[in-house]
Amino acid sequence: MSRAVENTGFTCLHCGAQIPAQAGGSYRNHCPRCLHSRHVDITPGDRAADCGAVMAPVAVDHSGKKGFILVHRCTACGAQDRNRLAPDDDIDAVIALQRPV
Ligand SMILES: [Zn+2]
Numbered sequence: 001m002s003r004a005v006e007n008t009g010f011t012c013l014h015c016g017a018q019i020p021a022q023a024g025g026s027y028r029n030h031c032p033r034c035l036h037s038r039h040v041d042i043t044p045g046d047r048a049a050d051c052g053a054v055m056a057p058v059a060v061d062h063s064g065k066k067g068f069i070l071v072h073r074c075t076a077c078g079a080q081d082r083n084r085l086a087p088d089d090d091i092d093a094v095i096a097l098q099r100p101v
């Protein structure tokens with residue numbers, strides 16, 4: 001059994017990609033390929049949520065200083081989370097999210 005309590009790599013629950021820990025100090029919380037995340041945080045980075053379900057990317061926001069923000073919604077409990085995009089996120093996946101549905 002392993003408990004993620006720090007900036008560790010993970011396997012994407014959605015596309016199965018092996019995601020290495022992000023270099024440079026900022027923790028990685030979503031898959032750079034499909035942008036899906038996992039409901040493990042209550043406050044970003046705390047790994048305090050018990051849910052553990054897949055969080056689907058639902059929107060991209062732009063907020064002044066922070067740049068682009070990815071909005072995730074948990075597929076199990078409906079919790080929403082806002083996370084900064086990582087530099088190596090798949091830009092095509094990001095663009096697809098911005099398309100009006
Ligand atoms: Zn993925």
Ligand SMILES: [Zn+2]
Nearest residue numbers: 039051074077
């Ligand atoms: Zn959840």
